[in-house]
Amino acid sequence: MLGKFITFEGGEGSGKSTQARLLADALAARNIATAMTREPGGSPFAEAMRHVILDPATPPHSPLSEALLFYAARADHLDHVVRPALNDGVWVICDRFIDSTRVYQGVAGGLPGEVIDTLNEMIVSPTLPDLTIILDLPAELGLGRAYARRVDRINPDTEADAYERRDLEFHWRLRGAFQAIAAAEPQRCVLIDAAQDEQEVFAEVWHAVESRLLAAGA
Structure with a gap:
């Protein structure tokens, strides 16, 4: 039996990594084999692409160039991590996936949706998420959390990555685009x-997983 594929989406500082980790722990407590991964990244080649994409020193480039970097990383990630795990019956939890590309490079970046649809058909299909959790947060609050996360370390790093450095209007467009995806695809997405407090958020995450994927016959 194939494993389930769950993705977490949302703007900067929305808590995706925290919620993904809480979910992995909860599934493990039910003896469900689970693998956590992320995009861009998740495989050695994809992690190398992640460094290029997120490095503030990377020279300016077009949304198409950026999307192609993402899909090069995604192809490798799917082939070497996600699909083998799902085929082994492992549940895969991924911090960001195709919806981030649709939002960041598409709606907010200006890349036509048809281009992204074509790339998804070529590289992703049929490995689509069984469930996508979209964490919704006002842009200012999310950026504040992202900053706090960077400095609240043993070795603080106050330099924002290439996306956190974008202007506030860009981040508000991200939020609206994620909300639109959730509204358009309620069978897959939960907003x-x-x-809320992270445990309150997780209670809703767990309810979505339990009712949609763990219920009898799901």
Whole structure:
């Protein structure tokens, strides 16, 4: 039996990594084999692409160039991590996936949706998420959390990555685009208010997983 594929989406500082980790722990407690991964990244080649994409020193480039870097990383990630795990019956939890490309490079970046649809058909299909959790948060709050996360370390790093450095209007466009995806695809997506306490957020995450994927016959 194939494993389930769950993705977490949302703007900067929305808590995707935290919620993904909480979910992995909860599934493990139910003796469900689980693998956590992320995009861009997740495989050695994809992690190398992640460094290029997120490095603030990377020279300016077009949304198409950026999307092609993402899909080069995604192809390798799917082939070497996601699909083998799913085929082994492992549940895969991924921090960001295709919806981030649709939002960041598409709606907010200006790349036509038809281009992204074509890339998805070529590289992703049929490995689509069984469930996508979209964590919704006002842009200012998310950026504040992202900054706090960077400096609250043993060795603080206050330099924002290439996306956190974008202007506030860009981040508000991201939020609106994620909300639109959730509204358009309710059979796959669940929109959760990420301004709540992390345990309150997780209660909603778990309800979505339990009712949609763990219920009898799911």
